[in-house]
Amino acid sequence: MPTATTTVHPSAPSDRSPRMSWLSVIAVMLGIFSIVTTEILPIGLLTSIGSSFAVSDGMAGLMMTMPGFLAAISAPLVTVGTGRVDRRVMLGVFVLLLALANFLAAAASGYWLVLVSRVMVGIAIGGFWSIGAGLADRLVPAGSVGRATAVIFSAVPLGSVLGVPLGTLVGDVAGWRTAFLVMGGFTLAVLALLLLAVPPLPPGRATRLDVLGGMLRSGDTRLALAMTFLVVLAHFGTYTYVTPFLERVTGVSAGLVTVCLLVYGAAGIAGNFLGGAAVRRRPRATFAAAAAMIAGATLLLPLLGRWDGGAVALLIVWGIAYGAVPVCSQTWFAKASPDAPEASSVLFTASFQATISIGALAGGVVLDHSSPSTVMVLGGVTAVLTATMTTTLARRPGSASPSKGS
Numbered sequence: 506m507p508t509a510t511t512t513v514h515p516s517a518p519s520d521r522s523p524r525m526s527w528l529s530v531i532a533v534m535l536g537i538f539s540i541v542t543t544e545i546l547p548i549g550l551l552t553s554i555g556s557s558f559a560v561s562d563g564m565a566g567l568m569m570t571m572p573g574f575l576a577a578i579s580a581p582l583v584t585v586g587t588g589r590v591d592r593r594v595m596l597g598v599f600v601l602l603l604a605l606a607n608f609l610a611a612a613a614s615g616y617w618l619v620l621v622s623r624v625m626v627g628i629a630i631g632g633f634w635s636i637g638a639g640l641a642d643r644l645v646p647a648g649s650v651g652r653a654t655a656v657i658f659s660a661v662p663l664g665s666v667l668g669v670p671l672g673t674l675v676g677d678v679a680g681w682r683t684a685f686l687v688m689g690g691f692t693l694a695v696l697a698l699l700l701l702a703v704p705p706l707p708p709g710r711a712t713r714l715d716v717l718g719g720m721l722r723s724g725d726t727r728l729a730l731a732m733t734f735l736v737v738l739a740h741f742g743t744y745t746y747v748t749p750f751l752e753r754v755t756g757v758s759a760g761l762v763t764v765c766l767l768v769y770g771a772a773g774i775a776g777n778f779l780g781g782a783a784v785r786r787r788p789r790a791t792f793a794a795a796a797a798m799i800a801g802a803t804l805l806l807p808l809l810g811r812w813d814g815g816a817v818a819l820l821i822v823w824g825i826a827y828g829a830v831p832v833c834s835q836t837w838f839a840k841a842s843p844d845a846p847e848a849s850s851v852l853f854t855a856s857f858q859a860t861i862s863i864g865a866l867a868g869g870v871v872l873d874h875s876s877p878s879t880v881m882v883l884g885g886v887t888a889v890l891t892a893t894m895t896t897t898l899a900r901r902p903g904s905a906s907p908s909k910g911s
Contacts (some may be wrong), residue, residue: 508817509821511823512661513676514621524669525702525704526644526645526646527645527653527874528648528698528702529644529655529702530644530645530649530656530657531642531656531702532699532701532702532703533596533637533640533657533669533699533703534656535646535658535659535660535695535698536596536599536637536660536661536666536695536699537633537634537638537657537658537661538601538628538660538663538695538841539600539688539691539692539792540603540633540634540658540679541664541668541690542664542667542668542669542672542688543603543606543607543661543688544569544626544630544664544672545624545664545668545726546672546673546684546685546863547569547668547776548564548569548669548744548745548747548748549567549672549673549676549748549762549763549765549766550672550681550684550862551565551566551568551669551677551710551745551746551748551749552565552748552749552752552772553676553680554568554619554681556851557681558615558616559901559905561868561873562746562749562872562873563587563869563872564616564813564854564869564873565869566745566746566865566866566868566869566872567620567623567739567866567869568619568623568753568795569618569677569745569861569862570622570623570863570865570866570869571623571626571627571651571809571862572623572624572626572627572630572688572748572858572860572861572862573627573630573631573858573860573861573862573863573865574627574628574858574859574862575623575624575625575626575630575631576628576630576631576634576854576855576858576859577854577856577858577859577862578627578632578670578855578856579627579628579632579856580631580632580634580851580854580858581635581851582631582637582660583595583631584631584632584635584636584851585771587706587708588634588907590605590708591672591705591706591708592636592640592643592706592708593699593700593704593705593706594826595632595636595702596633596636596637596698596699596703597699597700597910598697599628599632599633599698600633600692600695600699600908601638602625603625603626603629603633603692604627604689604690604692604693604696605624605625605689605768606623606625606629606689607622607685607688607689607692608685608686608689609621609622609625610623610682610685611623611683611685611686611689612682617753620721620741626856626904630774630783630835630854630858631854631855631858634850634854634858635850635851635854636850637657638657638658638835638854639653639849639850640657641653641657644704644810645705646651648822650659651715651770655781658777658831658832659774659777659836661773661777661779661796661828661831662770662773662774662828663770663774664770665768667770667784669766669770670746670763670766670767670770672684672687672688672766673762673766674763674823674879675687675760677760677763688734692846697898702910706899718811725840727838729784729834729837729838729856730852730856731894732792732837732891732894732895732896733834733838733856733857733860734848734856734860735796735836735855735887735888735890735894736792736795736796736830736859736862736888736891737780737832737834737857737864738864738867738887739799739800739803739864739883739884739885739888739891740794740799740830740864740884740888741860741864741865741868742826742864742865742867742868742871742880742883742887743803743864743868743881743883743884743885744823744827744867744882745864745865745868745869745881746869746872746877746880747765747766747769747820748785749802749805749883750806750810750877750878750880751788751810751816751871752764753876753877754806754807754810754811754876754877754878755810755811755812755813755814757810757813757816761813762872765816765820766818768817768820768821768824769820769821769823770824771779771823771824771826772821772823772824772825773821773824773827773828774829775825775828776795776824776825776826776827776828776829777828777829777831777832779828779829780826780828780829780832780833781829782834783829784832784833784836785831785836788833788837789895790885790895790896791833792829792830792833792834792837792895793891793892793895793896794826794829794892795826795827795829795830795833796826796888796889796892796895797825797826797888797889797892798822798823798825798826799823799827799830799884799885799888799890800885800886800888800889800891801885802819802820802822802823802826803881803882803884803885803888804850804882804886804889805819805882806819806878806881807878807881807882810881831857834853834857835849835853836882838850838852838853839853866883868880871883882887
């Protein structure tokens with residue numbers, strides 16, 4: 506496999522205080538938190554935004570579809586195209602773009618402007634994730650890289666447990682436009698922290714398109730792509746429309762939807778740390794278990810989710826399961842190509858985001874032609890397929906393993 510780098514980037518600056526080093530890690534984490542929250546904020550506001558512009562829930566689901574597709578395209582293009590630009594500068598550019606996207610959504614006079622803002626969000630996601638996910642070793646000393654990486658990735662469940670429920674609450678109290686306005690202001694504050702705390706990061710490492718092509722010829726990378734596609738398809742094909750399900754099937758009020766999303770997000774934080782601990786020992790089994798739990802939760806929701814208690818219990822299971830998915834998937838990609846960390850992040854970001862879009866789009870089509878319960882069942886069947894394939898391939902003699910080399 507061709508090398509992923511033109512030169513090896515420098516390690517974390519030795520003249521920085523531990524306080525500033527960790528503040529820079531927190532700044533990157535908050536950047537990802539802003540991105541995750543902005544990306545999935547429409548989940549809690551789906552019906553109110555749709556009613557404002559007289560579009561169906563399925564059409565409103567395009568707000569989830571657009572960013573993923575654009576992120577999948579921009580991840581490789583932006584990372585390769587800006588390979589010789591200071592990474593701190595690029596992080597700032599993407600956070601500024603994210604803030605502008607939130608302000609545009611808040612001021613949108615038509616649904617098409619909301620979709621334009623989501624295109625901007627997608628570009629910001631692809632660029633920031635691909636660069637930011639692998640920066641820990643440039644921000645802290647070598648002995649702290651593991652903890653710094655965990656802090657950076659904790660932004661994913663935090664976006665669910667804090668960002669989306671709080672955004673939904675703001676939307677319920679002051680309108681969905683206010684939720685985007687507040688998110689834009691928060692993102693500007695994150696931009697200021699990034700510029701203050703993150704040191705200059707000269708581009709010592711340049712990801713090339715031929716490196717990405719070489720990675721795709723790896724059987725283990727292709728397997729990681731296939732399993733990531735299936736499990737993310739199952740999750741976002743259903744979770745994007747969990748608000749319509751809770752309102753129509755469970756019959757909860759808008760305020761209780763916020764509580765349900767908060768419970769789900771809290772479970773996701775637990776799942777993130779549980780998955781992070783388990784994936785080091787049994788990566789493929791952890792991935793299969795997460796897929797099986799998503800399958801169980803979504804398949805049972807049309808039955809047990811008709812009652813508040815049943816819905817909350819299944820959302821807890823679902824949250825724990827999905828909380829483990831990003832760390833399992835990212836670990837799989839990283840171990841498949843240990844010599845190309847930024848390239849691994851690009852493929853992880855592109856595949857994950859593209860599948861978010863496909864899942865949201867597929868779920869929206871099903872929802873517009875059937876019911877929220879049908880959406881859950883089809884997602885559950887996909888998750889069953891994921892768990893079955895992962896378990897079967899893990900038992901096959903001589904099969905590639907994501908734990909190889911660990």
